[in-house]
Amino acid sequence: MRLLPLERLGTRELEGNTVQFGIFLPWVTPANGHRMWVKIIHENDQFLQEIQPLEFEMTHSQDTDYGDYWSVQIRIDANSKPHQKSAWGAQGRYVYRDMLENPNAASESDRRIDWIVDPFAREFGVGKLSAFTLGYQQHAWDNGVEHNWKTPKVDDIVLYELIISEFGGDLEKTIAHLDYLRDLGVNCIQLMPVSNVSNQVDWGYLPIGYFGVDERFGKRRDMQRFIEAAHRQGIAVLMDSVYGHTSDHFPYSYVYKRLGYHENPFIGHFAKDYYGESTDFRRAFTQDFFYTVNHHWLDCYHVDGFRYDCVPEWWDGPLGTGYAALTYETYKTVQSMIGQGTGQAHWQRFSSPGGEMTLIQCAEQLEGPREVVERTYSNCTWQNETMGAAEDVARGSNSTEALRRLGLQFGLIGYPDSVSYNGDRIKKSAVQYLENHDHARFLCHFKTFFNGNELLAEGDRSLWYKVQPYLIGLFTAKGIPMLWQGQEFGENYNVPDQGWGRVAIFRPMRWEYFYDEVGRNMVALVRKLVRLRQRGEQFRAGEHYFYNDDNYISRGVLLFSRKEHDKFSLTALNFSDSEQTIPFNFPISGNYMEELHGREGADINLWNIQSGAEIQLPIPGNYGRVWTTGM
Numbered sequence: 001m002r003l004l005p006l007e008r009l010g011t012r013e014l015e016g017n018t019v020q021f022g023i024f025l026p027w028v029t030p031a032n033g034h035r036m037w038v039k040i041i042h043e044n045d046q047f048l049q050e051i052q053p054l055e056f057e058m059t060h061s062q063d064t065d066y067g068d069y070w071s072v073q074i075r076i077d078a079n080s081k082p083h084q085k086s087a088w089g090a091q092g093r094y095v096y097r098d099m100l101e102n103p104n105a106a107s108e109s110d111r112r113i114d115w116i117v118d119p120f121a122r123e124f125g126v127g128k129l130s131a132f133t134l135g136y137q138q139h140a141w142d143n144g145v146e147h148n149w150k151t152p153k154v155d156d157i158v159l160y161e162l163i164i165s166e167f168g169g170d171l172e173k174t175i176a177h178l179d180y181l182r183d184l185g186v187n188c189i190q191l192m193p194v195s196n197v198s199n200q201v202d203w204g205y206l207p208i209g210y211f212g213v214d215e216r217f218g219k220r221r222d223m224q225r226f227i228e229a230a231h232r233q234g235i236a237v238l239m240d241s242v243y244g245h246t247s248d249h250f251p252y253s254y255v256y257k258r259l260g261y262h263e264n265p266f267i268g269h270f271a272k273d274y275y276g277e278s279t280d281f282r283r284a285f286t287q288d289f290f291y292t293v294n295h296h297w298l299d300c301y302h303v304d305g306f307r308y309d310c311v312p313e314w315w316d317g318p319l320g321t322g323y324a325a326l327t328y329e330t331y332k333t334v335q336s337m338i339g340q341g342t343g344q345a346h347w348q349r350f351s352s353p354g355g356e357m358t359l360i361q362c363a364e365q366l367e368g369p370r371e372v373v374e375r376t377y378s379n380c381t382w383q384n385e386t387m388g389a390a391e392d393v394a395r396g397s398n399s400t401e402a403l404r405r406l407g408l409q410f411g412l413i414g415y416p417d418s419v420s421y422n423g424d425r426i427k428k429s430a431v432q433y434l435e436n437h438d439h440a441r442f443l444c445h446f447k448t449f450f451n452g453n454e455l456l457a458e459g460d461r462s463l464w465y466k467v468q469p470y471l472i473g474l475f476t477a478k479g480i481p482m483l484w485q486g487q488e489f490g491e492n493y494n495v496p497d498q499g500w501g502r503v504a505i506f507r508p509m510r511w512e513y514f515y516d517e518v519g520r521n522m523v524a525l526v527r528k529l530v531r532l533r534q535r536g537e538q539f540r541a542g543e544h545y546f547y548n549d550d551n552y553i554s555r556g557v558l559l560f561s562r563k564e565h566d567k568f569s570l571t572a573l574n575f576s577d578s579e580q581t582i583p584f585n586f587p588i589s590g591n592y593m594e595e596l597h598g599r600e601g602a603d604i605n606l607w608n609i610q611s612g613a614e615i616q617l618p619i620p621g622n623y624g625r626v627w628t629t630g631m
Helices: 171-176 178-184 220-232 251-259 284-300 323-339 341-350 369-375 385-395 399-410 461-476 511-515 517-535 537-541
Strands: 010-013 018-024 035-042 054-057 059-063 067-075 092-101 112-116 130-134 159-162 188-191 236-241 305-308 360-364 380-382 418-421 424-427 480-484 543-546 557-564 567-574 580-585 590-594 606-609 614-619 623-629
Touching: 010 130, 035 067, 054 067, 092 251, 112 251, 171 178, 171 220, 178 517, 220 236, 236 284, 236 360, 284 323, 305 323, 323 341, 323 360, 323 424, 360 369, 369 380, 385 399, 385 461, 399 461, 399 543, 399 557, 461 517, 461 557, 461 567, 461 623, 511 517, 517 537, 537 557, 537 567, 557 580, 567 580, 567 614, 614 623
Parallel strands: 159 188, 159 480, 188 236, 236 305, 305 360, 360 380
Antiparallel strands: 010 018, 018 067, 035 054, 035 092, 059 067, 092 112, 092 130, 418 424, 543 557, 557 567, 567 623, 580 614, 590 606, 590 623
């Protein structure tokens, strides 16, 4: 894969208030009678009736690698104002769009194809408008932060998924909440898509622009400041990247449909066509485009990695031209940049003392999570199996077998711990969660109030205590624990399984929940569990053993152990409503501290335990215990 020449694409400010515009549009050529214009207006003028955008015709040339290239250089000064009240010529943001003339259109109304988004825009206006800032001042990275920042190893990650508009409102307000996330113990944020979309309320999974930040959230400098602020707090940032499909407003779909072309240089059937317009990774242009997007976000924004959305849409096997190829090329690029040393200092965030490269590449491959981890350069994946088992337990569906499945899933049975490819040894894991943006809050599985409409349904927060054993299991289990925004204080929105109500309903975090009794109790537990995981290497990377015993499971109890070097921990979870006392033979002699409450001097610590001796362990209902020796 090759990097596209971004210095010639999108907009670039030159000397003397001159701005260069450039776009690749393969198969769009003057030989077919095509002409192109860019239409520009100052941001302050865009809603004024008497001020219209100025049109500038673009010229065509042929690029050796990518074919048809359209460009123009425009001097923006006050002498060419379209109206005396116009802000044209002033510093600041301008919004623009491209327009194409198609002389072969079936009707006069179709002759001009307007509202073409610039696929290489670095900034965006409202809806389908691209943007640039005249007199743009680059963000000055704090070298003291960025040159010393290290992306966490995959085993050490505590992940928090959020959407900026619902979590903080915009990037500025989200920066203000980073203290909260650091205090919670989070060291990695997974942002839902920030790429440009055409709607104001939207999850972001139908992108029309990939090289910048949607104007709903802020501007590119805001995103750079956000990432720098996160790194200052010890928090990595992952981007949710949607590469398997686009919106039908994305220019490489929109233009060729309007032209009536039967072929497309970018869009086409590839792998599984689930949503939107399917991207065709058989095309070198498509491969290079998304490889360039990855490089841009790593280099320009200093992100720590990617969560790749809906991998089945661009999965053609471990040796294919789709997902596997992009993750390999991205890994190798980062590896080469690390090797260049201090000349590219910010790339050193991915190097670690042990030689492990810490670039995070996380697949959302729900159909084959084990395969994608084992057979590609991904180092982790989403998987719904743990969440599905937990939901079945909560609903009481075939509870004994569901509980057994949950116990197995806490151990990530069948997932490799590391894989070597051609001398590259990559640590492997999977993300463990009870909630994510795609599903109803976990509380909804105990009891839901529908409030007359499924879109207004909410889980019963008074049953918060039933969530406790699931959370204890999540943070002491194998894998990467993930919280979905507000989960830690009992957020209880329902999300429909299908329909536009999933993505077009605004569900802001109700920060007031943090202060009520339910919120205080849940946050206190989550904080305790995160710190337990941070101080215990056995929970982050140790051996996992599930005690798959019907005597336990039939009583609603799960037991599993974690071991690393001389540290051994037993997690005992009680999903029933009453206290259970269960027999257990500890395999290692010693004193056992109960991690959740024993540090407070409680009498639940176990002293002078002899290996093989049977001990009766009391486990409170809807709760759990974690005993550790070798402290």
